[in-house]
Amino acid sequence: xxxxxxxxxxxxxxxxxxxxxxxxxxxxxxxxxxxxxxxxxxxxxxxxxxxxxxxxxxxxxxxxxxxxxxxxxxxxxxxxxxxxxxxxxxxxxxxxxxxxxxxxxxxxxxxxxxxxxxxxxxxxxxxxxxxxxxxxxxxxxxxxxxxxxxxxxxxxxxxxxxxxxxxxxxxxxxxxxxxxxxxxxxxxxxxxxxxxxxxxxxxxxxxxxxxxxxxxxxxxxxxxxxxxxxxxxxxxxxxxxxxxxxxxxxxxxxxxxxxxxxxxxxxxxxxxxxxxxxxxxxxxxxxxxxxxxxxxxxxxxxxxxxxxxxxxxxxxxxxxxxxxxxxxxxxxxxxxxxxxxxxxxxxxxxxxxxxxxxxxxxxxxxxxxxxxxxx
Numbered sequence: 502x503x504x505x506x507x508x509x510x511x512x513x514x515x516x517x518x519x520x521x522x523x524x525x526x527x528x529x530x531x532x533x534x535x536x537x538x539x540x541x542x543x544x545x546x547x548x549x550x551x552x553x554x555x556x557x558x559x560x561x562x563x564x565x566x567x568x569x570x571x572x573x574x575x576x577x578x579x580x581x582x583x584x585x586x587x588x589x590x591x592x593x594x595x596x597x598x599x600x601x602x603x604x605x606x607x608x609x610x611x612x613x614x615x616x617x618x619x620x621x622x623x624x625x626x627x628x629x630x631x632x633x634x635x636x637x638x639x640x641x642x643x644x645x646x647x648x649x650x651x652x653x654x655x656x657x658x659x660x661x662x663x664x665x666x667x668x669x670x671x672x673x674x675x676x677x678x679x680x681x682x683x684x685x686x687x688x689x690x691x692x693x694x695x696x697x698x699x700x701x702x703x704x705x706x707x708x709x710x711x712x713x714x715x716x717x718x719x720x721x722x723x724x725x726x727x728x729x730x731x732x733x734x735x736x737x738x739x740x741x742x743x744x745x746x747x748x749x750x751x752x753x754x755x756x757x758x759x760x761x762x763x764x765x766x767x768x769x770x771x772x773x774x775x776x777x778x779x780x781x782x783x784x785x786x787x788x789x790x791x792x793x794x795x796x797x798x799x800x801x802x803x804x805x806x807x808x809x810x811x812x813x814x815x816x817x818x819x820x821x822x823x824x825x826x827x828x829x830x831x832x833x834x835x836x837x838x839x840x841x842x843x844x845x846x847x848x849x850x851x852x853x854x855x856x857x858x859x860x861x862x863x864x865x866x867x868x869x870x871x872x873x874x875x876x
Contacts, residue, residue: 594852649785
């Protein structure tokens, strides 16, 4: 059994994780706290007696919170929830962050703040998938909970395009995709499809590879059955994440865990996302991921919590120098939460190495001759 599968079996890991629509300028910026606004985008659509957790101070980590609407020709529509810190200059790249299954954009909170400290000009867009804070409705008005890897990838690209429209950017900044667990599969799939063209500098995948992920799926329902369904208080939910070693950083747990729950009419806190209902898509998420990761255009970074997670295909690719590999043995599955500084260090270095706008090219011979210099 792989290290990832063992972790699932012991319930020490968090859950693993078209046609182009018509975009209409109907996005709405909401400057209120997540506590008052998230109820409109909950996966489990809250009733009047349900409410999200107390205020999550997303503004400590991101500059803006948006609810972006997508209207499609077939009368379906979506309301996407994202956090944004815009790039500080026209040439600065945009990091697009995609969370894992059952998680949220705030799982990147401490990581995002550390990246900003090291690269103040870089932009950061943290997106939330359908069934995780964003909602997609079908033509008949019912919630569309289909979660194939292609749909999730398209949703992510749509959130990027809607953000571009919202911000009035003439063109999309150069992009570095960063995905954790299921998010790693999403960014890998998008990169492999080539949707972003030459705007994609590269992509970073956090603690997921095809081999161990597919093996761990057999333990997923056991993990879900063994974790508490509800908690009496939000402090209890946070403490459970720490005691179970799902998360190993209390500061990050306080930032991210409240976004994972809604309060029931009885006053308890229940998971926002019903992961057991996504089982039909689990194999679809990770099947063929190694080949996609190696085959996509752009620089590649793989951050793992243990070398036993590296499957054969990736071991060969790593020996051939097809991607950069880093291992954080002190971290659990949620690398960016357990070790936000180290994860940020790795991603910042990856961005610096691949950001073409920072390259200093030698002067042209014709320019030197025009200046009267010998060449």
